[in-house]
Amino acid sequence: MTDTAALMPRRREVHPDPYYLDYKTSITRSPSLPLLSMESTPSEETGPRFGHNKLGALDNNLICNYTQGKSLAVGERIRVHGRVLDETGRPVPHTLVEIWQANAGGRYRHIKDTYFAPLDPNFGGCGRTITNENGYYEFMTIRPGAYPWPNRANDWRPMHIHFSIFGHAFGQRLISQMYFQGDPLIDLCPIAATVRDRSQLDRLVAPLDMQNSRGMDYLAYKFDIVLRGRRQTMFENKPEGM
Amino acid sequence: MTQPLDILVETPSQTAGPYVHIGCIPTFAGVEGVYPEDLGLSPIEDGAKGEVITIVGSVYDGTGWAMRDAMIESWQPDAAGLFPGQDGADPKVSGFCRFAADKDSGEFTLRTIKPGSVKGRNGQVFAPHISLWIVARGINIGLNTRIYFEDEDNSADPLLARIEQRPRVDTMIARKTGDGTYRFDIRLQGEGETVFLDL
Numbered sequence: 001m002t003d004t005a006a007l008m009p010r011r012r013e014v015h016p017d018p019y020y021l022d023y024k025t026s027i028t029r030s031p032s033l034p035l036l037s038m039e040s041t042p043s044e045e046t047g048p049r050f051g052h053n054k055l056g057a058l059d060n061n062l063i064c065n066y067t068q069g070k071s072l073a074v075g076e077r078i079r080v081h082g083r084v085l086d087e088t089g090r091p092v093p094h095t096l097v098e099i100w101q102a103n104a105g106g107r108y109r110h111i112k113d114t115y116f117a118p119l120d121p122n123f124g125g126c127g128r129t130i131t132n133e134n135g136y137y138e139f140m141t142i143r144p145g146a147y148p149w150p151n152r153a154n155d156w157r158p159m160h161i162h163f164s165i166f167g168h169a170f171g172q173r174l175i176s177q178m179y180f181q182g183d184p185l186i187d188l189c190p191i192a193a194t195v196r197d198r199s200q201l202d203r204l205v206a207p208l209d210m211q212n213s214r215g216m217d218y219l220a221y222k223f224d225i226v227l228r229g230r231r232q233t234m235f236e237n238k239p240e241g242m
Numbered sequence: 243m244t245q246p247l248d249i250l251v252e253t254p255s256q257t258a259g260p261y262v263h264i265g266c267i268p269t270f271a272g273v274e275g276v277y278p279e280d281l282g283l284s285p286i287e288d289g290a291k292g293e294v295i296t297i298v299g300s301v302y303d304g305t306g307w308a309m310r311d312a313m314i315e316s317w318q319p320d321a322a323g324l325f326p327g328q329d330g331a332d333p334k335v336s337g338f339c340r341f342a343a344d345k346d347s348g349e350f351t352l353r354t355i356k357p358g359s360v361k362g363r364n365g366q367v368f369a370p371h372i373s374l375w376i377v378a379r380g381i382n383i384g385l386n387t388r389i390y391f392e393d394e395d396n397s398a399d400p401l402l403a404r405i406e407q408r409p410r411v412d413t414m415i416a417r418k419t420g421d422g423t424y425r426f427d428i429r430l431q432g433e434g435e436t437v438f439l440d441l
Contacts, residue, residue, distance in 0.1 A: 006363075008249075010440060015255045016382035025380030026257075028304035032431050035440035038404060041362045043373045043388070044441045046325040047317065048282075048338035056277065065276050087250045096281075100265025110261045110271040111345070112311070124273045126265045162258070162265055170317040171441060173375050175384060177256040194382045195254045204254060226250045 005230040007040040007171045008087050016194030023190045024151055044171030045230075050096045052130055059128050062101070062141035066124030073123035075104030075142025077218040080178070080206070083135045084165060087229030091135025097225075098128040098164040099139060106147030106157075115147055140218065146185055158185035158192065167227040178223045179205045255384065258377035262313050263342060270342050282340035285316060285354045290334035292321025292355035297389060297416055297424045300348045301376060304431030308348030312378040315340050316352055316389075318371075323358030356391065362400070369399040371414075376428060386439040389426050390415045405437060413437050 018030035058065040063073050080099075084092040102108050102125065105117035109125050123142070131137045141161070148156050160177045167173065179186050186192050186205065195201040212220035263271035267280045286294075300308035316339045319325045320332035335355065343350050352372075360368040372389040390396050392415050405411050413436045416424035428436045 007441075011252060012440070014251055016257075018382050020382065023257075023380070023382070026382055027380075028307075029309075029378065029380035029430050030304075030382070031385065031435060031438050032304075033435050033437075035438050036401070036404060037440040038401060039363075040441045041366070041368060041401070042319075042325060042360050043317065043368070043371065044386075046327065048336065049327065050281070054281070059277065066273075068275070085250060087252060089248060089250055098265045100261065108261045108264060108271075109273050110264055112260060124264075124268070124276045126268050126273060126276055128265075128277075162256075162262070164258075164265055170373055170375070171386075173315070173384060174253060174255060175258045175262070175377055176253055177259075191257060194256070200251075200254045203251075204256065226253045228252050229249070 004042065004045050005233070007044060007169060008229045008231055009037070010228060014197065014200045017196060020190065020194045022152070023194055026194070040171050045169050047166060047168055047170040047172065049094070049168070050130065050166070055128065055130060060139045062099075062123070062125065062127045062139065065127060067122050071122040073103065073142050074120050075123075077140070078143050079138060079140055079212065079218045079220045080161065080223055081136070081138035081212065081220060082223040082225065084131050084137065084167075084225045084227065085135055086167070086172075086227050088232065091131070092167055092227055093131055093133045093135055095131050095168060096128060096166045097131060097137045098126070099141070099161050100126045101141065101144040101161045102147055104142050104145050106145030117145065117147065143180070146183070151190060155190060156185050156188070158183045158189050163223075163225065165225055165227060169228075172227040174225075174227060176225070177204060178221075180221065181205055181207045255382060257379060257382050258313065258384070260311050260379040262377060266313060267340055267342055280340070282315065282338050285318065285335065285337050285339040287334040287336070290320070290355050291332050292358075293422060295354060295356050295422045295424060297352045297354075297426050299350060299426040299428060301343055301350070301378070301428045302430065306432070309343055309378055310345050310348050312343045312350075312376060313340065314342070314350060315375045316354070317373045317375075318354065318357040319360055321355055321358050323360045323370075366400045367398065368401065369396045370394050374428075385430070386441065387428065387436050388414055388439065391418075391424065392416060393418055401439075410437050
């Protein structure tokens with residue numbers, strides 16, 4: 001750990017509203033009192049690091065990691081790739097990126113998912129990788145299906161992949177979702193709509209990236225992620241009151 | 243016109259959803275065999291210095307219901323107040339733990355060592371605490387709070403000092419229930435709402 005400068009304050013206006021009427025579960029799970037704001041401290045400025053030794057060779061290939069390479073998952077083969085940057089524009093190297101998703105039919109392998117679309121015996125739905133020295137990451141997976149969910153009478157989730165990113169500080173911790181360019185369900189989804197600013201929601205929609213696709217094999221989607229940055233100053237440790 | 247600031251904007255958060263366990267603690271979701279073991283099973287290894295403690299609690303929604311689908315991450319220093327990676331930090335303390343509310347009872351358990359107090363900038367000293375990050379279906383951006391301890395001196399803590407309504411300080415303090423055991427409940431909304439942080 002070398003860098004302990006303060007984190008840039010979180011810009012709450014780019015994030016979802018915690019309380020959003022059309023996303024019913026948020027109504028009772030959103031704080032009603034203001035958050036307590038303060039400059040970050042060492043507890044937020046440090047964070048866990050995970051090395052490559054934690055990872056298996058197939059961890060970032062969801063097409064075959066559930067069967068450990070024995071059989072392939074059903075679905076449209078895609079590659080998801082991009083960079084993790086911080087607000088200063090610098091890459092975030094060697095940080096853990098985890099993803100999870102439904103199978104091609106829109107069903108999750110989870111004890112609580114009872115949707116009648118079938119499980120794929122060759123698909124688990126989780127993957128992880130570590131960014132390289134340039135902040136770059138990539139996954140191979142299948143395009144997840146859209147699925148209905150109990151909210152209003154007929155709500156559907158657009159195709160999406162969940163992302164969990166660590167950064168190098170506990171205060172950078174972020175979970176978000178990647179959507180797919182051109183999916184008409186994005187405009188109808190109350191969870192996507194929790195991000196009120198449409199230009200911010202657009203940043204969660206990955207474009208089709210034909211230049212990084214491979215003929216007769218997979219389509220590519222590009223998804224860049226920005227984490228909180230650190231304030232740049234030489235005056236960080238000035239005497240009190242100066 | 244001016245020069246551009248060249249500051250990027252953080253990616254917007256989205257809810258972790260009900261199936262967060264698949265990605266973060268797959269064996270809890272029933273997904274076996276992809277990884278040798280789930281990440282963050284324990285923040286300590288055998289031989290970690292300090293008092294081993296167990297903290298039990300629940301995450302309650304605004305109706306008082308103990309949520310069955312919350313996932314929590316904790317981050318803390320060692321018994322001397324040093325974080326992993328800092329010079330002299332206890333190599334047996336990874337500091338990071340992931341745990342879920344029990345799917346039947348909604349109760350979570352964190353077994354760790356009691357952290358030391360932490361030195362901040364400009365001579366600040368923070369009373370011993372564990373940082374928490376809580377995600378779940380219906381939580382649109384992860385919630386940060388801290389566990390302090392009722393058997394420590396919290397009177398000079400710079401963060402707790404900023405809480406205007408003094409009774410609310412208690413929402414961040416774990417109650418001792420026995421030798422090395424504590425209770426820490428998190429209330430997302432309503433009476434006794436936990437103080438959540440924006441740091």
